[in-house]
Amino acid sequence: MTSALFEVNKKYWTDRAPSYSQVNQEELAGCQRSNWLREISRQIQMVYPNRAPQEITVLDAGTGPGFFAVILAEAGYKVTAIDAAPAMLAEAKRNAGPWQEAIDFRLMDAQKPTFTAESFDVVLSRNLTWVLEDPEQTYGNWHHVLKPGGLLLNFDANWYNYLYDADLKQQYEQDRRNVQQNDLEDHYLSTDIDAMEAIALQVPLTGIQRPHWDIRTLEKLRMRSITTDVSVWQRVWSTVEKINYASTPMFMIAAIK
Template structure:
């Protein structure tokens, strides 16, 4: 068994090992209707908030880009895109997945809890399935708010992943999901992953035991954000496979706006 000096080292090692499998998932999304599904959802939110701006006038930061799915579809829509991830192999996969679009995206290795950008750098911040995995999520939110411009928009898509490790009701829901999955016609999304290693990491991440998105809304409001949540965004963006695999942990959207001073 590998020995790690700290949580960050363990986390990076895990996601480095997950890079190929995670990249394959992103490639499937880019080759399927999911590309259009997510493009519509993101464009709708951004256009509603900036009705007088064209995509070319809007600077977007994709935090925890992984193999690049959000960054790629946003760049194809014409937005100015920066994309960051803490894992070097994920960024390498993102560049490969982007193909000719890679030159239109600024990919950078960076810690989501300590961003190397100036205050007020971005109009929009997007993220998917990241915050649950952070060791200091409140610190991360503070950084994200810092680099947003006034009236900037935050769109964070996440779920109560691994809450079953802490909550009996969630555990029952997780077991029901696994049972339903075994009799379904969709693949098990955990195939090829080290579930024990991921659970070991989840036990060290504070958000695994929190009730979300309530926690997120409370924290964002302490930073002066106007914040709201859509607990049913999964109905717009999830495939049949995702719905069966993760029925008890539906994806939510945390949406925040940085108030004017």
């Protein structure tokens, strides 16, 4: 049985699928395609230095319109991509183009993947954990489907923490002004801000300082070699993204099972 919050979340991302897909299409056509592939491949190769991508199984948890799934499948990785919203999976399949058949797309709640234990060499995610109703349990479930010695790789940010912090609110508003002054696309205009803020106020990680929380959670799972990188956004984001999200820099957290 799903919760009311899960259904609200699912509806929001279902409604946003077309506009979010457009963002992924722009990433696939821009510098982000090579930036992200270089970053993710570097992390994977540090764990599996003697294995080819074709020998590495990857779970893209909460694939959305499929950006990670597409660039990793194109690079040769064996990718399984899951999402709870059928509309997102439909967009992901379209965005995959010639790589669609190489990706195992599945309709599945990324919080509760139903694969057998120790199924994947890598579990990765982007912009997902912050909006989950039980992120701690989700980390535990990802740990469950990860092979011993496998890599957990999560990219996220302290999205919507400005709802609890007046200084961050001012920084967020300055981002909006900077976007306008530079005559750039404001990425927040493609969202239903009221709906997103309402969801953010209900989920547990809004207002929590991360990645400190993630480190503690992964330590409880006895994961090893936990590392964080709070400057990863400088290497993967486009100039437009850096201006849009200056007050909400993306971080990376990596850990070994």
